[in-house]
Amino acid sequence: MNAKELEQLLLLEQSGELSPAQRRRLDAALAASPEARRLRDRLHRISAAIPAPAARPAPDAAARIAARLRQDQAPARAFRPAWKPALAAAAALALLVGVRTFHAPAPVSSESAAAAAEEEDWTDPLDAEFTELENLLLAISSGDSLEITEL
């Protein structure tokens, strides 16, 4: 195991994301190598030294958030531009069609697509596309300049 790989396993250990196989490999490396143990100590030392941020939100932050939400609700209902929901719907449709075309050669039912999207596996490409969809819709509705990648 090289140093880079060892550090990755130590980082995953710290975050509680080691697979059983990775756990076994790391345990073997730690048992065999004093340098591996020193690297782990150094990582813990950095983690322990991180100071909590001194800054705090304003005491009335929650009240101001609630006020903004109330404020946003009324104008949104009264003056909501008609093109925004239409554009969002068109974008959603285009993306979903694109996702299906790219990832599923055979027709996929909406139920199975939804079930796939519900899976928590981060490596699922369909999930990544849904994430892009979420961000696109959020950007459209908030007017941000969000970069759309991987499409």
Added chain:
Amino acid sequence: MKGPVETNPALEDDDAKLLAAYRRGDADALGRLVEKYKRPLFGFLSRFAANPGEADEWFQETWVRAIEHMNIFRQKNLPGWLFRIAHNLVIDAARRRKPDCSLDAPLPESGEPLADRIPAAALSPADEAAGRDLGRHIEAAAALLPVEQREVFWLRMDAGLPFKEIARIQRCSINTALARMQYALEKLRATLAPAYRELQETGP
């Protein structure tokens, strides 16, 4: 690491109940949610904001967007959703500002990497004299990392998010998130070498 953000199902249920209560008109429920996530979320935003006022503004904006768009999407993980919005705000702000000052960027006058100058340049004489304040050295050095690496570093080390969640937020693979963390640590180690030596020589 301080105050990891929990994402287990029980807490998600709790968040869902508080959100439902807020929608039924219970204003206190929103206050409880804001209180619950204020430390990791505001802490993360304050690492990137130009000043406390901007962090406060981003904090409110994150919550307003999160609540307003909550119904549209299939969000099951409130902290993940909050940090994803916070990430968008941070990235948008980084694009509006001048390009990030990188630890690897050569200084115009000497051509040497900026990282070589960090401890002396980023800390006040009082801080230097006090010495052994590794945490402040880390904060000062991390502030000069490229924004993606800085994000991974603080999301992991301060907010306590797992790499899986960080990868979702940054829309990259878990290997990319890990690599960004390793680049950040490598640069910090180089920058912090003098502080480490001092710590080892004079520490307990």
